[in-house]
Amino acid sequence: MALMEFETVIGLEVHAQLKTDSKIFCSCSTRFGCEPNENTCPICLGMPGVLPVLNKRAVEYALKACLATHCEVERTNIFDRKNYFYPDLPKGYQISQFTLPIGRHGRITLQGNGIPKVIGITRIHMEEDAGKSIHGDNLGKPGKSYVDFNRTGVPLVEIVSEPEIRSAEEAREYLMILRSILEYSEVSDCNMEEGSFRCDANVSIRPVGQKEMGTRAEVKNINSFKFVQKAIEYEVERQSQVLRQGDQVVQETRLYDANRGVTFSMRSKEEAHDYRYFPEPDLAPIVIDEDWIKRAQSGLPELPEEKRDRFVKDYGIPEYDAGVLTASRALADYFEACIRTFNEPKAISNWIMSELLRELKSANKDISECPVTPENLAKLLKMVHDNTISGKIAKTVFEDMIASGKSPETVVEEKNLVQISDEGAIETLIDDVISANPEQAEQYRSGKDKVIGFLVGQVMKASKGKANPGLVNKMFQKKLRG
């Protein structure tokens, strides 16, 4: 029997922390890395009789997130109580948005392999984060859990995609684009390690051609882009095996274990998930008028997609380059700062994408921590362009600049690396090479073109890479064939 072919169906739920200074309903700090339970008060601890008051900036950021993802803004949106018991939720309910979320019907466009694909966004809603639990002997005794409420009440947006993602690769791209949009619009740091950008994946499979959705599993606890892809790939494979064996996929929540590269069942989803949502009586409705939307819209910077298109149009660089350069706003700004000093976009783009990103990656640094300023990188490339140094020497100079933060002029001068373009000096070198290699010189003279590479190489070696290779080439021709 032929193996059943399956199609993967993925929907993603992203929780992004809004970068406010204070929590969503109280004035406690949202700062990461404080002592456990340092940032708590009667409101976020859920004491009886307290009154939550909404942080205006959280709404402004959520609104920006909606506009940046082309959502329709719900002019009157409200908070609801989502009731469930869990120790990291001190009130016994989470304040979230259910019936009237702030945004709906948005979209994100994937670039894929050059064929754009639109993924719908079902909704964006605001909510408060829960606390952090540590289990058993990770902190204290087995049989106990330990709760830190610092994160309780930190403002989040939850961004829910339509189940229109068809592969782990697409899921990864969706997340990368969503993250860069949120970063660009300055509503979230999107720092995965600190938990300010988290993702749950709803994964199901169905036989190719089938319209109905298969039973899905929700995979939680995925905290890096690499793991998103791996967790989904694992889950698709697991579900395929279940179905091929003639069994049924169980609807459940699964956790991803990054160490073992597997997902495992956390709890069955069938049992009563009855959240009994109802409107939060302590919070007034949020009414967003046209004026507010206009102000938020004008506060949005150029977004990654627009920037990419502009880079292609204005700088004449390939789509691919533009995509890499605009993946982060800081990198795009760096690129444009280089151009202001030296207007050769493709040369700069090439250098950034190869040398610069490689060096930063190996030093585990972000572009914002790059020791080479854009002005200095531009000056370095201009020196190559003006034949002051060769492309090969430039790489050496660049390594020095990365290590020391010095300007290219300083490095070139200190190491005496200026390209030799003085014909007299080069002629001496050429004569030496000819007399040391009479056979090759003769071969070249009698028409064997390939030997030129060897001869030029000898001069370059003798000059420690400083001779101007174009000039050397020309002078050999003149001398031996002229």
Added chain:
Amino acid sequence: MSASGFDVQTVAFLARLKLSLEEEDRLGRQFEQILAHIDKLNTLDTSNVEPTSHAIPLQNVFREDKAETRFPDEDYLSLSPAQYKDHYEVPQIIG
């Protein structure tokens, strides 16, 4: 489950309440009465009334995004039944 669709056992489970049979019976009947009473509201014609989500005509009640410690000397942790290393200690959540 009763005729009105009210299931006292489910509601008790969701509220983490353990009810005796006698309580189930008594509370079940009381809830039925309450629901029947509330149902009277459904007999009103509300077709010309705007839906509302809030009892008071208020909107856009905000605070500015300013972080501050409201009660710096308050030790909330000590109010809990058990603590350990600045954490609230609770029964084990997952195995």
